[in-house]
Amino acid sequence: MAKGILERLADGIVLGDGGYIVELEKRGYVIAGPFTPELAITHPDAIREMHREFLHAGAEVLQVMAFYGSREKLATVGQGARTFEINQAATRIAKEVAGDGLLVAGDLSATWKWDVDSSSARTLVAGMFDEQIEAQAGVDFFIGETFWHFSEALLCLERIKAKTDLPAMITLAFRGSNHTDDGVTASECAKRLRDAGADIVGVNCMRDPERTYPLIEEMRNATDIYLAAQPVAFRCSDEVPWFTGTPAFPDRLEPTQLTRYEMGEFARKAKALGVNYIGSCCGSIACHVREMACALGKYDAPEVWQANPDTPMSETEFNWERRQG
Secondary structure, eight states: OOOOHHHHHHHSOEEOOOOOHHHHHHTTSSOTTTOOOTHHHHOHHHHHHHHHHHHHHTOSEEEOSOTTOSHHHHHTTTOGGGHHHHHHHHHHHHHHHHTTTSEEEEEEEOOSOOOTTOHHHHHHHHHHHHHHHHHTTTOSEEEEEEESOHHHHHHHHHHHHHHOOSOEEEEEOOSSSSBOTTSOBHHHHHHHHHHTTOSEEEEESSSOHHHHHHHHHHHHHHOOSEEEEEOOSBOOOSSSOSGGGSTTTTTOOGGGBOOHHHHHHHHHHHHHTTOSEEOOOTTOOHHHHHHHHHHTTOOOOOOOOOOOTTSOOSHHHHTHHHHHO
C-alpha cells in the first residue's frame, strides 16, 4: 500500500500543488468575484490540465478543485442543486490525474455563512461540510483551508473527524493582523487545532511569502505538530499585507505576480523555518511549483542545452553578461 500523508511527512517535507481558482479565471473558465468551481462539470478538461501541470512540475499532492464548493456558495451562481455532482466530479478528475503516484487531498473552505453566535448557522455550515465530505469520497486526506474564523475552521475539523477516519489538515487565512476575524492568534489557532485532533495545521492564502513568515514562526513556536504553509504568489505590502485587499484584486493581478525564483526562495526558507507541508496558493502556477520542487531537491531539470555566449545562437546567450550581472 502506498504511503499516506502522515507517513510521507514522517519521512520528510511534502510538496503541495499551487493555486487553481484564480488561474482558471485568468484562463477564462471561472467567474471573477464568486470564484466558484462549477467548471468541474462544465469544463473538466481545464481542471485536468492544471492537475497535470502541477504533477509534471513536481507536486506530490493534488488538491480537489472544490474551493468555494459548498451549497450556499454555489447557489450564488445558480449551481446549488448540483453541489454533490460538482464535488464528486472534481474528486474524480484529481484521482484520475494523480494515479498511484500522488496523493489526493479533499478540499473544504470558508462558507461565508458562518456566524459564531448562531446555532442555526452552525447547523447549516456543518451540513454543507458534510455534503462536500461525502461527495469527495476516495481522497487520501482532507484539507480545510482559507478560514478567517477560527471557530469555523474548528467545526470543519470536527466534521472531517466525525465523517471519516482520514488525516485532517486545517489552515487559516490572516488578513491585516495575526488574529482571525473572531480574535484568535495564529499561535492559539495552532495549539487549539492540535488539541482538537488536527494532524497538520498551518496558514494559507491571503499573504505573500514575506508577510507569511511571521505567522509560520508564530505557529512553529507554539506547537511541534506538522506545519503547513501555502502563501499566494502575488506581491503584497506591509500597508496591505493581503492580496484581496489591494486594488489589483480580483482581475488586475498580473503585474503583482511573483517570479518563480521568489517562490523557490520561499520553499527554501519555509524548510529552514520548520514547515513540513510546503505548498502555495492563488497566483502560483506550474513554473512556481517547479522552482519550489527544485529548491527542495524534488525536481531534476533536464540538461540538454549548454550556453555558449562566445558564439551566441539565442537571445539568452547574446545577453549573457547582462543576465549574469
